[in-house]
Amino acid sequence: MGLRKKLVVEPGTRVRLKDVDAAFHGDYASAELAKDDLAKNVVRLAELQQKLYGEKKHALLVVLQGIDAAGKDGTCWHVMAAMNPQGTSVTGFKQPTAEEHQHDFLWRVHPHAPGLGEVAVFNRSHYEDVLVVRVHDLVPKEVWSERYDIINDFETLLTTAGVTILKFFLYITPEEQLARFAQRLDDPARQWKISEADYKERAFWDQYIAAYEDMLAKCSTKHAPWYVIPSNHKWFRNLAVSKIIEETLDEMNLKLPAPTVDLEQIRKDYHQAVKAEKGKA
């Protein structure tokens, strides 16, 4: 169905988010009809991650961005549930600490880059430094406006070490955000997460959209493309993200390494050990 081609931000182009249908759900008429494909993806992701982990020639970095309630946590959970926790990590980037502020903006990010064989997910990322930081004037324009190039260079550096980068911008409408806030208001398990800031940030919606559009235009590159994921439907969001990850891993042509030992010799050792064990009994 060409989801990947449909959702990628072609390098050098500019997406107008108001032209994107956040409620898009591809060729699936309903969540029910997507169920089998979702389940299949999960199984495939598990297999592919095991190969990536065994081969240790590639690494995968998944970056998630999106406005509050767009579903970053839910996407993390969905994608990672498919994978062996050994060899995978999720890092959430919150407000920088005092120590982090005393360094360049990539200092706190770099240590979490995945090594060969690993999958890392960033729940928010270095892109916050051209999003919230820009919208709220936390640094002067001449500082944040230089960061797009710096980020592109940084991502290039990661790819020189075998990292494939996939960046997902989860896009919901303001109406959908409000509906999700309403659900939180009535859910005792999630009320503690509500902050007034959630509502205050809504006043900056248009500025955020402008910042997202610049981020997508300036930092979708061949080696680290951005995808705009229509996310009003959670099931479609999960399906699109996991499908794009699956296809990307698939193209790596991952192969488990050959045994490093002489299996025949090992079989002999094995039979000897069995004999010895029986001798003891």
Next chain:
Amino acid sequence: MGLRKKLVVEPGTRVRLKDVDAAFHGDYASAELAKDDLAKNVVRLAELQQKLYGEKKHALLVVLQGIDAAGKDGTCWHVMAAMNPQGTSVTGFKQPTAEEHQHDFLWRVHPHAPGLGEVAVFNRSHYEDVLVVRVHDLVPKEVWSERYDIINDFETLLTTAGVTILKFFLYITPEEQLARFAQRLDDPARQWKISEADYKERAFWDQYIAAYEDMLAKCSTKHAPWYVIPSNHKWFRNLAVSKIIEETLDEMNLKLPAPTVDLEQIRKDYHQAVKAEKGKA
């Protein structure tokens, strides 16, 4: 069924592993009959971890040790699959790197201790420094023999910062290990993991057992108890470990924090936002 009491190594006592039945499976006649309890545990673990994460007053460290093929990876997967990947981590400790060798043996471990609200699993751990290191004389006896006290002090330090520590020794028989090696030999997805060392290490079985017994006797403390998990049956191993984690979290009496905002005010803000949204449309 008092599994926890049955499997814990009471501080100050010594376990003779040859007296432990590695095929023990509690009150369950079969894996089939344990299925419902396993599924229930997974749901409970997910709930409890969400509370731990929200409350941020406690942390949990799970340490897994066991001879090769005892099931450390499988246990990790089972336990972590229940939890939100955000706020949880798995660290595998392999042979130390050159840089790690240039520091004290806890230097590489300390950064992976869980912070408040987090769950960390160590797949192997600082205990390797009184296990493989001792069995193969990698440091003199006067060095490794002092490490038991050092480890106890280190674990006490972690508990002062709100960390609860659970340590699981997964115990299988040499016959069960051989059977698992045989399965690997015939599984193309796992042949690459086989090394001759696996078989060579079997020659040191008795020395490992002696080292495990010392570790259990010297380092099972009130604040960081060791549990010996009969692990010949994978399903019982998963059930026992998840049950002990569940009961431990349960005793913390975890509570989600109260909302930090005036929910009534937020409801008003919400209705205002809905109105504004409608005004635009």
